[in-house]
Amino acid sequence: MQKKARLRKQFKKHKIDGFLVTDLANVRYLSGFTGSSGFLVITDKKALFVTDFRYQEQAEQEVKGFRIKIENTERAKEIRNICDVLGIKSLGCEEQNITYGFYKRLIKAKVRLKPLTDFVESLRIIKNQKELSYIKSSIKRAESAYRKLIPHIRTGSTERKLALKFEELLKQSGCKLLPFEVILASGPMAALPHAKPSNRVLKKGDLVVIDWGGEYRGYFSDMTRTLLIKGPDVSRQKALYSYVLEAQKRAIECIRSGIESARIDAAARGYIQQLGYDDYFGHGTGHGVGLAVHEKPVVSWRSKEHISENMVFTVEPGIYLPGFGGVRIEDMVVVKKNKAEVLTTLPKKLKIIEG
Amino acid sequence: MQKKARLRKQFKKHKIDGFLVTDLANVRYLSGFTGSSGFLVITDKKALFVTDFRYQEQAEQEVKGFRIKIENTERAKEIRNICDVLGIKSLGCEEQNITYGFYKRLIKAKVRLKPLTDFVESLRIIKNQKELSYIKSSIKRAESAYRKLIPHIRTGSTERKLALKFEELLKQSGCKLLPFEVILASGPMAALPHAKPSNRVLKKGDLVVIDWGGEYRGYFSDMTRTLLIKGPDVSRQKALYSYVLEAQKRAIECIRSGIESARIDAAARGYIQQLGYDDYFGHGTGHGVGLAVHEKPVVSWRSKEHISENMVFTVEPGIYLPGFGGVRIEDMVVVKKNKAEVLTTLPKKLKIIEG
Numbered sequence: 001m002q003k004k005a006r007l008r009k010q011f012k013k014h015k016i017d018g019f020l021v022t023d024l025a026n027v028r029y030l031s032g033f034t035g036s037s038g039f040l041v042i043t044d045k046k047a048l049f050v051t052d053f054r055y056q057e058q059a060e061q062e063v064k065g066f067r068i069k070i071e072n073t074e075r076a077k078e079i080r081n082i083c084d085v086l087g088i089k090s091l092g093c094e095e096q097n098i099t100y101g102f103y104k105r106l107i108k109a110k111v112r113l114k115p116l117t118d119f120v121e122s123l124r125i126i127k128n129q130k131e132l133s134y135i136k137s138s139i140k141r142a143e144s145a146y147r148k149l150i151p152h153i154r155t156g157s158t159e160r161k162l163a164l165k166f167e168e169l170l171k172q173s174g175c176k177l178l179p180f181e182v183i184l185a186s187g188p189m190a191a192l193p194h195a196k197p198s199n200r201v202l203k204k205g206d207l208v209v210i211d212w213g214g215e216y217r218g219y220f221s222d223m224t225r226t227l228l229i230k231g232p233d234v235s236r237q238k239a240l241y242s243y244v245l246e247a248q249k250r251a252i253e254c255i256r257s258g259i260e261s262a263r264i265d266a267a268a269r270g271y272i273q274q275l276g277y278d279d280y281f282g283h284g285t286g287h288g289v290g291l292a293v294h295e296k297p298v299v300s301w302r303s304k305e306h307i308s309e310n311m312v313f314t315v316e317p318g319i320y321l322p323g324f325g326g327v328r329i330e331d332m333v334v335v336k337k338n339k340a341e342v343l344t345t346l347p348k349k350l351k352i353i354e355g
Numbered sequence: 356m357q358k359k360a361r362l363r364k365q366f367k368k369h370k371i372d373g374f375l376v377t378d379l380a381n382v383r384y385l386s387g388f389t390g391s392s393g394f395l396v397i398t399d400k401k402a403l404f405v406t407d408f409r410y411q412e413q414a415e416q417e418v419k420g421f422r423i424k425i426e427n428t429e430r431a432k433e434i435r436n437i438c439d440v441l442g443i444k445s446l447g448c449e450e451q452n453i454t455y456g457f458y459k460r461l462i463k464a465k466v467r468l469k470p471l472t473d474f475v476e477s478l479r480i481i482k483n484q485k486e487l488s489y490i491k492s493s494i495k496r497a498e499s500a501y502r503k504l505i506p507h508i509r510t511g512s513t514e515r516k517l518a519l520k521f522e523e524l525l526k527q528s529g530c531k532l533l534p535f536e537v538i539l540a541s542g543p544m545a546a547l548p549h550a551k552p553s554n555r556v557l558k559k560g561d562l563v564v565i566d567w568g569g570e571y572r573g574y575f576s577d578m579t580r581t582l583l584i585k586g587p588d589v590s591r592q593k594a595l596y597s598y599v600l601e602a603q604k605r606a607i608e609c610i611r612s613g614i615e616s617a618r619i620d621a622a623a624r625g626y627i628q629q630l631g632y633d634d635y636f637g638h639g640t641g642h643g644v645g646l647a648v649h650e651k652p653v654v655s656w657r658s659k660e661h662i663s664e665n666m667v668f669t670v671e672p673g674i675y676l677p678g679f680g681g682v683r684i685e686d687m688v689v690v691k692k693n694k695a696e697v698l699t700t701l702p703k704k705l706k707i708i709e710g
Binding site: 053055093095096097103104115164167177191283302 | 389
């Protein structure tokens with residue numbers, strides 16, 4: 001299996017002869033297992049999937065390319081026994097996932113651990129054709145549900161009712177789970193980038209930020225649209241929208257293979273700064289999306305990553321004015337040699353709801 | 356605030372003069388914050404809630420009894436600075452939550468860390484009256500949605516459609532989020548304790564295991580009922596059901612303050628063993644429920660915990676026969692001095708669906 005081969009290639013550099021995968025998205029990526037308890041041990045020759053009794057049948061159905069083993073003792077001891085049987089002298093593990101407490105138990109069980117960073121994540125960051133097609137299907141589901149939501153949005157409905165309706169539509173579109181609870185924030189609530197849908201009633205002149213995602217075979221999507229509900233004086237709302245749209249356009253236009261991700265962030269942020277709104281754009285410009293809805297690469301001013309072909313991430317600048325409202329526009333892109341291909345197909349012209 | 360005082364009482368014993376709370380359920384328990392990024396630092400005199408820009412407004416609305424601080428540097432450095440300002444010489448942290456990677460970064464930033472176990476969890480395990488009322492409301496929501504689901508269950512419908520409908524009903528009953536995706540497994544699928552709803556069509560004679568939970572102000576509930584769809588020969592199904600019901604009854608009856616939780620497990624397991632089915636009951640008998648749907652106490656043969664008054668946990672024995680089906684019956688109980696009070700109110704007589 002190609003993924004395992006790519007993983008094994010890194011063994012020598014890190015002086016390990018086995019690797020322990022505990023992050024469940026990584027477990028799924030490598031083995032196909034979708035359950036919520038299980039881990040992998042991979043050596044040069046062997047590949048073991050370990051889970052508990054509850055997941056035996058599921059593992060037999062899903063797991064490919066790994067021998068299945070059912071745990072029959074405490075997990076740290078189980079791993080110690082596996083190391084003995086497979087002759088592992090130095091076992092790499094995922095330091096971003098493994099807790100300090102579990103680390104301690106493994107050390108106590110005399111497992112020779114080597115904590116490593118982004119060992120599987122560095123593979124996951126580049127999507128293959130199959131993954132890209134899953135991500136596109138995930139976007140399609142998310143978009144089709146959104147189109148069905150639009151007619152329900154009007155003054156008088158509450159954020160919470162609309163968000164609930166939207167989640168139903170997303171599930172009906174085929175998503176088995178959602179990457180996060182739908183964000184649907186109106187008026188002043190839209191100034192909170194991660195607002196929870198409240199009982200606030202939509203009013204004339206509201207900006208409505210809707211941030212949601214879909215799922216297809218475990219692959220997520222993530223997008224945001226901001227709508228305006230018609231009102232007497234909405235010039236400030238429209239201006240804000242146009243600023244964010246232009247910022248997003250500039251970020252997307254600078255994307256190409258090889259660029260530093262911080263430069264993408266700077267393209268959006270620089271424009272917002274020119275307008276004097278940089279204090280109101282507190283989050284990064286984007287993040288990778290795949291089996292996790294937040295994964296590598298990080299697209300922010302703090303990031304030192306370089307962008308490569310077939311990375312998939314969001315571009316989502318925003319401006320949030322406390323007490324007034326906010327705008328965020330978020331698309332997903334896949335990196336090509338000389339440009340970004342925008343995967344999100346929903347229009348970005350400001351949608352005005354008659355109310 | 357009483358919770359903070361109980362926490363501080365433990366400082367001396369562990370030789371710490373500050374405690375870092377990173378587990379989000381613990382953050383919510385102590386501060387009221389419901390967002391997904393933030394941590395607490397508590398000393399004898401001070402209590403600090405720290406989050407990033409995105410959650411500032413939400414924190415101001417929700418957090419009580421803590422000074423709010425917005426992070427402005429990398430998290431490990433931020434914590435180091437806080438230790439300097441508050442004069443913390445030895446900072447307790449949650450070793451079951453903190454990753455090894457973050458631990459390393461804190462050590463590198465010269466934070467003097469003392470990893471501890473169950474520091475906040477040992478408070479959470481005993482519920483106060485307010486928490487009990489929230490849990491009861493969470494059960495009520497879950498039960499009212501279940502009653503509305505029943506009329507939809509019939510031969511010809513698929514597991515997935517029913518599960519989807521059920522999740523809608525749960526959200527409509529007021530649950531803002533669900534503790535886990537609804538499990539609805541029929542016929543042979545019911546032999547998988549954690550089956551995902553599939554496209555299998557319900558058939559005559561099926562056992563249908565439904566495992567779900569509700570939510571109220573962050574407090575979860577968790578329950579399971581097993582139904583039977585009328586069929587020509589269902590004597591084995593009925594017998595299995597009666598075994599599990601009796602096992603559950605025995606477990607509940609032995610609960611009292613002071614008992615070892617392993618004895619509760621043994622009461623159910625011993626009975627199932629007498630019948631010769633102990634190989635088909637692979638999971639523990641129960642687990643605590645509160646702000647997390649799986650929390651302390653653990654009720655299993657491996658557990659060494661003792662049960663005390665006002666602990667809340669599930670009692671959920673099951674028998675799973677590969678290829679045939681399964682039965683699980685799960686109630687929530689709160690421990691009183693001499694008995695368990697069963698919180699789940701749904702009937703346990705085998706419900707037979709006409710089909």
